[in-house]
Amino acid sequence: MNMDKNKGDEKRVTLVLFSGEMDKALAAFTIANTAAAMGMQVTIFFTFWGLNVIKRPGRGRGGRGWMRRMLNWMNRGNARSLPLSKFNFAGLGPWMMKRLMREQRMLPLEEMIAQAHKLGVNMLACSTSIGLMGLSKDDFIPEVETIAGAATFLNEARQAEVNLFI
């Protein structure tokens, strides 16, 4: 009997999304939304460059001090404007990828995020990265309800069957 894997059929997935690249974000949300649709409880912890995936368009470019402003200006972007980790070609790659996805009737990333929210995927933004970059809750899309630290992530992760760092 496989007791440990059947705690009332409740299974958990936690993903750390560290990368701010379109292809990795697509992988993360494909896994998250599939797991949620299968009835699993899913948490995504957005940290470092991964925060770009949940930035509100046009926001998050400021911050206290010239270094933060420079970093945040260079690091601007949101779900609609992420680079590819390969073959980015100044945005040509992502443009082509989006066309191929549409042709395959795949949802674009921003709609996968909305779908994740509807499916009950829990999205947490990393407080340490946010502090470092001088961002605030308002810089993120409303689907992200909680800003939390590594301890909150670990508390979820140690109860989860599937943990991935993306």
Place this chain on the structure above:
Amino acid sequence: MNMDKNKGDEKRVTLVLFSGEMDKALAAFTIANTAAAMGMQVTIFFTFWGLNVIKRPGRGRGGRGWMRRMLNWMNRGNARSLPLSKFNFAGLGPWMMKRLMREQRMLPLEEMIAQAHKLGVNMLACSTSIGLMGLSKDDFIPEVETIAGAATFLNEARQAEVNLFI
């Protein structure tokens, strides 16, 4: 007593191989083959750029539409011709790495893949990526028996003790 970790000694490992780089593929197959040799049940789910690791040499360069053909031509490659994630230098890095590996009596990647197959490692190719890139089963080496989606991966992963995204 540690019941949950000793279900008839059957332990499982699932790896997502997202990266198409030689160094990451070596890490994945070192873990996979060691785990399989230790008696663990291993699944590798190849997705996105990781599909290059299992492409049949000379195949997978076409596809429907000029965008797919361009993508697949740029993204050509197989286990024998993957770049390094660092110090690639247009192929000089991988060439040196292969020489160093031979000197250390390590198997080259293509032989590690054959060994994985012999050890019973289950290799799945991601159906979503394959659809996106316009590839087909024939574009992959025969060791890859199954094309499957995220649900199949998650079903394996939630029964596994070790899950890694590489």
Place this chain on the structure above:
Amino acid sequence: MNMDKNKGDEKRVTLVLFSGEMDKALAAFTIANTAAAMGMQVTIFFTFWGLNVIKRPGRGRGGRGWMRRMLNWMNRGNARSLPLSKFNFAGLGPWMMKRLMREQRMLPLEEMIAQAHKLGVNMLACSTSIGLMGLSKDDFIPEVETIAGAATFLNEARQAEVNLFI
């Protein structure tokens, strides 16, 4: 009752640190040190480029044969001199990141490593990578007590609740 998750409250985390970049190393040690402070048993397995994080400053640049010497010279670096995976700008990015971290009263990476050691985090260096690069135990900081292979890592990982590949 959730037996499998409460084996005497002992929970385990294993991290594979494959990347030699400052931002990924910071993520790894933030997770490791938080987990250790929460009473979890933590192991970090340093492999490939991740070995740079634990190199002793000024060491690890030699090796047998010109290829190893060239590789190790190009790949020189330690916790104080790692690049960023994004916006590195020949070292300007890491310099700015360190200033922002200091402003936020975050520990620099080398102090996070010392803290990890004090908290009992178990640091293993990958024997296969070390052999490949022609390094030896003396090339690493004393906090790293053990050189071990993939089997040792897997033996830890299959007993852990949280496994991440970074």
